[in-house]
Amino acid sequence: MTGERDRSDSFAIAGSGVYLPQRVVTARELDALTNRPEGSTAASFHLRERRWASPAETSSQMGAWAAEAALAEAGWDRASLDVILGACGVMEQPIPGTSVLIQRRLGLGDSGIPAFDINATCLSFLLALDHVLTGFSIGRWRRALIVSADIASAALDFSDPEASVLFGDGAAAFALEANGPHVRLAYRFNTYGEAADVCRLEAGGTRLRPDEDFDAFMAHSKFHMEGRGVFRATSRRFGGFLAGLLSTAGISPADLDVVIPHQASAAGLEHLKRAIPSGDEKVVDIFADIGNQIATSLPFAWHVARQRGLLHPGRHGLIIGTSAGVSLGGAVIRW
Amino acid sequence: MTGERDRSDSFAIAGSGVYLPQRVVTARELDALTNRPEGSTAASFHLRERRWASPAETSSQMGAWAAEAALAEAGWDRASLDVILGACGVMEQPIPGTSVLIQRRLGLGDSGIPAFDINATCLSFLLALDHVLTGFSIGRWRRALIVSADIASAALDFSDPEASVLFGDGAAAFALEANGPHVRLAYRFNTYGEAADVCRLEAGGTRLRPDEDFDAFMAHSKFHMEGRGVFRATSRRFGGFLAGLLSTAGISPADLDVVIPHQASAAGLEHLKRAIPSGDEKVVDIFADIGNQIATSLPFAWHVARQRGLLHPGRHGLIIGTSAGVSLGGAVIRW
Numbered sequence: 001m002t003g004e005r006d007r008s009d010s011f012a013i014a015g016s017g018v019y020l021p022q023r024v025v026t027a028r029e030l031d032a033l034t035n036r037p038e039g040s041t042a043a044s045f046h047l048r049e050r051r052w053a054s055p056a057e058t059s060s061q062m063g064a065w066a067a068e069a070a071l072a073e074a075g076w077d078r079a080s081l082d083v084i085l086g087a088c089g090v091m092e093q094p095i096p097g098t099s100v101l102i103q104r105r106l107g108l109g110d111s112g113i114p115a116f117d118i119n120a121t122c123l124s125f126l127l128a129l130d131h132v133l134t135g136f137s138i139g140r141w142r143r144a145l146i147v148s149a150d151i152a153s154a155a156l157d158f159s160d161p162e163a164s165v166l167f168g169d170g171a172a173a174f175a176l177e178a179n180g181p182h183v184r185l186a187y188r189f190n191t192y193g194e195a196a197d198v199c200r201l202e203a204g205g206t207r208l209r210p211d212e213d214f215d216a217f218m219a220h221s222k223f224h225m226e227g228r229g230v231f232r233a234t235s236r237r238f239g240g241f242l243a244g245l246l247s248t249a250g251i252s253p254a255d256l257d258v259v260i261p262h263q264a265s266a267a268g269l270e271h272l273k274r275a276i277p278s279g280d281e282k283v284v285d286i287f288a289d290i291g292n293q294i295a296t297s298l299p300f301a302w303h304v305a306r307q308r309g310l311l312h313p314g315r316h317g318l319i320i321g322t323s324a325g326v327s328l329g330g331a332v333i334r335w
Numbered sequence: 336m337t338g339e340r341d342r343s344d345s346f347a348i349a350g351s352g353v354y355l356p357q358r359v360v361t362a363r364e365l366d367a368l369t370n371r372p373e374g375s376t377a378a379s380f381h382l383r384e385r386r387w388a389s390p391a392e393t394s395s396q397m398g399a400w401a402a403e404a405a406l407a408e409a410g411w412d413r414a415s416l417d418v419i420l421g422a423c424g425v426m427e428q429p430i431p432g433t434s435v436l437i438q439r440r441l442g443l444g445d446s447g448i449p450a451f452d453i454n455a456t457c458l459s460f461l462l463a464l465d466h467v468l469t470g471f472s473i474g475r476w477r478r479a480l481i482v483s484a485d486i487a488s489a490a491l492d493f494s495d496p497e498a499s500v501l502f503g504d505g506a507a508a509f510a511l512e513a514n515g516p517h518v519r520l521a522y523r524f525n526t527y528g529e530a531a532d533v534c535r536l537e538a539g540g541t542r543l544r545p546d547e548d549f550d551a552f553m554a555h556s557k558f559h560m561e562g563r564g565v566f567r568a569t570s571r572r573f574g575g576f577l578a579g580l581l582s583t584a585g586i587s588p589a590d591l592d593v594v595i596p597h598q599a600s601a602a603g604l605e606h607l608k609r610a611i612p613s614g615d616e617k618v619v620d621i622f623a624d625i626g627n628q629i630a631t632s633l634p635f636a637w638h639v640a641r642q643r644g645l646l647h648p649g650r651h652g653l654i655i656g657t658s659a660g661v662s663l664g665g666a667v668i669r670w
Contacts, residue, residue: 092541102528118451137473205425
């Protein structure tokens, strides 16, 4: 499994959009929330601020606003969409999925347009993109909408700064079209379930039930992360993973022009910058102001790269990240 | 969107397996739980018993046991799997996904085999099957494992018999291989988000939070279904949906030899039997003893059809169902 050479995964980005919640939470507020000295959050975690969703800014509402922006840029009749894919880290509610709620918010509730969700926590967007590109390559779909939306602030444990201040809320959406200038040269996704416990949110599924054992439910209702465990599970595999991906794409690390990573943490981004030649210039880093938005980080950073004019035709881009699981995922795209 | 003619979606079933929880709940016990006269559950809902999972029978554990059975029949070295897809209605926990937990339980935690989840509530298996067949058709994968596991009993509201006694727990898994005798002739999936509220489970995602409004959380922690709303949303679309699907497959309703449906309810199954010529003989109906297992029903009924010897070479099978969303989904397969 060193990756896969894609033969016909060409596509166009017809539009992209993001949504950030109104409420700004500063690093100083996070100092207070985590009960640490003033200035320590900014210094330790290299962040300025986070955005947190209000009750009115639900996952599907933020996702729909991001999707509206993407569709406005695309200029499409939205009824021409062939599929709406939800690619969230955690869904708004278990039944039905966020993609369905977004379909309804977009005024497409009577359209019949297929809406479903793909979940691989922080790499859900990468998997959804793969599903869409595969659908394009076999001629099934011509126009697809992928929406990521996450509210990490719904489940943060501030007694553990490392597992809480990293995260921010938001949404990002891409309107993609078949047969465009961009070509995915390689794709790779590997899961190592032996590290399933290093990033986990246990309450909210079929196992823990608030009416059976309320204390156990509440004790597991916050996101739990063992930073060292994540590092151990991913770092020893990262070099080989990246080498395999680039080899499949037929390029060397120096050929990469832009790197669009999941915004896991400042330390993770520094690691990546050192692994890529001229990484400081090439890696899109929005961690200080936006943070780790779970599945939304990847499309959000990609949208920022578009806005910054980094995706020139012919350039090589790397999309890469890790997710709870743990999984490593990436793609090489020629713009 | 009348469906899609698949050109090369051929596959083999190398193995399948199911798991049913040990605990049997009789119709009489359900009479008591729903506070109704003895015999009324059996009479009103045409059921004999249900199975409910114990705390040790988690979604991933039941899924792994079903997967073990499927892999045993396949006789594969499990390390040769190219992908493990989770296709549950509701996951065991939000992070990481059930597919990852199953990968670990299968002893594949260090394998790197991609594991992720697809969610379309009761039709998740149909979507996962589509993803696998597409991956087969482009040559990406040769061996895939799809696992559905659901614990409906985790969130039943017995004050509403119609939305509770229908459901049972369990798991089902299929080990599929590329380029086999079976050919998917047509596939169709349509979503109508305007009916998103008729089947819903609201607590367990990013919107409702037990530490912010405990009462609201608990008030929405049970599955809610408006049977009449489901019927209204699906019945008027079902005829056209089925006709489009069969037309794409190039067959007539009379050509169908076996129908493998989602086991939504006794009434839904009766409806289907009337819509298909000789439906009484052709529709696989396991509702009385197994019930609606959310996403697990479809592969469970498919496994039963295999065991009963219904999938003779050359026969035409219809896989069909509805899901919260609401969505209608189906496929025509030539065995």
